[in-house]
Amino acid sequence: MRTTTPHTTSNRRSIRGRWSRLGPVSVATAALLLAGLGTAGHAAAAPATPAKSTAGKVTWSRACATPRKGLMACKALRVTGGTTAFQKAEARTDGVTPRAADASTPSGYGPGDLQSAYGLTSAAASRGSGETIAIVDAYDDPNAEADLATYRSHYGLSACTTANGCFRKVGQTGSATSLPTADSGWAQEISLDLDMASAICPNCAILLVEAKSSSMADLGTAVNRAVTLGAKFVSNSYGGGESSSDASYDTSYFKHPGVAITVSAGDSGYGAEYPASSQYVTAVGGTALSSDSSGRGWTEKVWSTSSTEGTGSGCSAYDTKPSWQTDTGCAKRAVSDVSAVADPATGVSVYDSYGVTAGWYTFGGTSASAPVIAGVYALAGTPSTSSYPAKFPYAAAGTSSLNDVTSGSNGTCATAYLCTARAGYDGPTGLGTPQGLTAFTG
Template sequence: MRISLTPAIRRAGLPLIAVAGLAATALVIAPTAQAQQPAGAAQPVHTQRACAIPARAGDMACKALRVTSGTVHAARTATVTPASANAATPTGYGPTDLRAAYGLTAASAANGAGETIAIVDAYDDPNAAADLAKYRTYYGLTACTVANGCFKKVSQTGSTTSLPTADSGWAEEISLDLDMASAICPKCNILLVEATSPTMANLGKSVNEAVTLGAKFVSNSYGGSESSSDTSYDSSYFNHPGVAITVSAGDAGYGAEYPAASKYVTSVGGTALSKSTNARGWTESVWSTSSTEGTGSGCSAYDAKPTWQTDTGCARRTISDVSAVADPATGVAVYDSYGVTAGWYTFGGTSVASPLIAGVYAVAGTPSAGSYPASFPYAHKTALNDVTTGSNGSCSGSYLCTGKAGYDGPTGLGTPIGTTAFTG
């Protein structure tokens, strides 16, 4: 049986009976009061999870964090207040920012034509196509619609008409995922596969359906606690040679999650991304807002270490492989309208990073038959921005929770410099 626990609870080392009691009781903690800030000063960012903490053992949670107040992109002094959490114009990073930060020139961004990125999420977003159109129109991206064959939405069985129950929280996740795939690979087709519910079995069947329908790039922005069933899930749902499968590393700080721990996927950690006067024009550090909010990382309890991963601090699979922006304080712009006031929101979480990296793989081109794209970055380590500062918690092996030169758990081998590291 899989018990869905946060990494904070796992690190506490509670006995199983105590854990079971916690699992049965949902605690909602209000944000703490902040000291009064000088006028014009950056305000601490507060967020809200898009998806509720799973009520049932074995369910997955999406990794989208919506900014509800605070200053995002302090250099821009864009302050979000509760009354203006949605806006008429974006405050977060858009496609031009993201492509510039990760070395995707106008020429490389034009690649990806004919490729299909699949987005796997739970439940239905009735407004997915319309919200995607708003995002792409605002940023001047070419239309991606059902009518022109660019966008398609199906259930986990491939049906376009018999879709799951709608859910406003997962709809936010869907909007985020579709927008990030569009931002990085505007020429790609997009396939949205909606699972009936957020169980690993249904989400896994959705991954299989995405591959059956021809997607060579599949993004998964969800996760939960590991279990002894994970190795069977690996073989049933994630062992797809020739397909790049990306998974969010988690948003609760240091601690391993599944399916990010699968040896067959590219596990994607999170960074804080800020503009800079350096040669790159950008700087990044490990994303960590607090002891309970930040990118995931750590050692899998069940999954074997893939042959291309050679760090010595974990006997089994280490999370992460690569990373991208995830800090809500340096978050991205998303258009969403289902279950909320229609408008622009700022989002963070490793839900940003997973579809972003899937987009980079897609721009790089179709993986070779029989290959495992998770291995590609390990063959091109110098073609990544090494993230060497920041920490997402406390751990016995410092590199597992601290940014350092070379490989580290929170950011893996680093963030994209163009597509070289994502090419077989």
Template sequence: MRTTTPGSPHISGRWRRIGSAAVATAALAFTGLGTAAQASAATTTATPATSSKVTWAATPCATPKHKGDLACNSFRVTGGTTAFQKAQAELTGKIAKVTPKAAAAAPTGYGPSDLQDAYGLTDAAASNGSGETIAIVDAYDDPNAAADLAKYRSYYGLPSCTTANGCFKKVGQTGSATSLPSADSGWAEEESLDLDMASATCPQCNILLVEAKSSSMANLGTAVNEAVKLGAKFVSNSYGGSESSSDTSYDSSYFNHPGVAVTVSAGDEGYGAEYPAASKYVTAVGGTALSTSSNSRGWTESVWSTSSTEGTGSGCSSYDAKPSWQTDTGCGKRAIADVSAVADPATGVAVYDSYGVTAGWYTFGGTSASAPIIAGVYALAGTPGSSDYPAEYPYESAGTSALNDVTSGSNGSCSSSASYLCTARSGYDGPTGWGTPEGTAAFTG
């Protein structure tokens, strides 16, 4: 029998290398990964199979401050109705509410109990994760991170997670709790999303927020190393960018951490490989559209794809070698993604944020949501083996009931000889990997 949490009736970033010509306005919202090209669009209208017509903002997380800095887009629902609202209306018999254009007084997206139920985590989330630390790596400072996290957790009845009780800690990329980077409202919303999703899936976990001083790969990578140095065994990264010949050196400098589950957003531009999702040392996380269903699971998922340029990332790396546990034959190098979770803004998640915007509840989407969700699942599953690369774990459970196989939808066009890299099918495919969690068994060695 399904239970409910307050305000959540149970209805069951990316970084990018760009030149100075790409000038963007300050962000209204940040959730997923995007491109500077998309920054020119004020809104995007989509009609996913799982929801009614929905419009959301697509604005960059920050104006690049230096050449080579990274611009980020995001997806915040600003009109229409989300899957959460439609299901709530069916449950109560009332007309579905329209998502406000500004902050709402109550959530209009999925909450912790929804995500836990959808991914078979209800029992694990209640009892596992104590003593584990999930690190969230982002750029710039969110001055309200602790207060917003407390608001989210209090609303949903999750255990308190504060600096005072030792559950939450925020540091800069050098590990200092006092020497923090400059604040940025766009990245602050990304941080709220990441912190809330880690909380939703692993309420008993400690959370470490590591803020890089800028959105360059060097600084974000330094923040990843600092997170591991400070003891985190689970590190979530909700950013990405174009591949380059430098990626293999970044692999060894920033992401080669045996014994640590490093999750990375697969991207939000549809078909096409991105880095660091392409690193052979990380778990690349794709995105789905998630809605309630009358099936035995109570939920259904398909590939998140809003348009040819907006949807979950996937693809075949041009530079990174194929890890030994990948056996697909249509991609000679690293294939993306490994697993997936909800990312469609139309079936988005509830987030509380107050810095630089009207304080209140927002609904977000993007693979910036799915990466911390999967980091939380790894944490529920327990500490990885000291010499393991946890990206391999889901492959050991491939094709079993430990994963929900996503078999419908595509995120673009790709070679007919390797159509699985952009089109869902039974078994492994690029957009959703081996599928979404059904409990924690696929995320432990």
């Protein structure tokens, strides 16, 4: 049992004061903070070795089973124990020890927190109508729409359902009835992606396209389907080893002018993955995001647990360097372009019910950062028909429209900036994290 302290007028005032310094939060998020609620934990869907974060005694497992060689891996990391940054911040505000892990209430950042951290509160309230974010994942999540409804209702976001035209789920052929086989691991990935797109762009419509397998051919076909169905923003939270076929995959699946395609940079530390290394996508790295007393109210560093776990980065072995990348350490494509929260210890709240106890869980991984950035692009508006939105942040490099992440490392490499944060561009965090929409507007 958690020991609670009555909320007197004075300590309620101090809670409100602290969060006003961090920026606006949603009504539901504020209510949670005042009530002193928090959870952690998630039943494992696939065997995995828990990892411990250097940001605190937080453990997690990979949501999806390890794929066979040649298939893509989902990048969702599910917290299984410990105290998250959200819970620690909550304890500081109300003087209450975070309760033991369960699935009854959120224990990670919600929409208000993420919007505040990335300077999006006003834009999220007023923009996004008429835009569609596509989420591309493998296999079916039978509970996707219901779980999304629970998340949005809890945080006071408008309903996004098939009935009101906001939500649509199809297979890679475009059929709403002929769907892939269900998979509980990928269902958690889907829940994470849908919730993050909602958190950043509550007014956007959401299209979920489910590939029949996690092969690049099937996932790529699903990307193409998303574009043919009208999505101008496509989020991909998966990746795998590079291959000599990547150039052909680029042309077949990712060369879509006028469409912002975001891809997780990977969760295995230094080393490039595909399709993050595609020259036509925005590769999204990961940070550890914590509240502080600065003017921004938040601070970030490279997310890294060890040399083999943390945000991905590095030089592609095969993919051509896009013209807008000017760093000299990679002759070919450098990863990442931008970044957002990914450390499970500073993770995000997600509601999930397929194959697990229905409830609230905390997730991390660059699976979280990719849909966050897709949502930012959507808030910024439809890209011009001939543009490649991966280029947009480079025009804003060095300006206040990006939070430059300058501390942390995801491994050891011969060219230091490719694995160690610095002022300006670096591999783990790219050009930085969003501070409003300017860097994502063509």
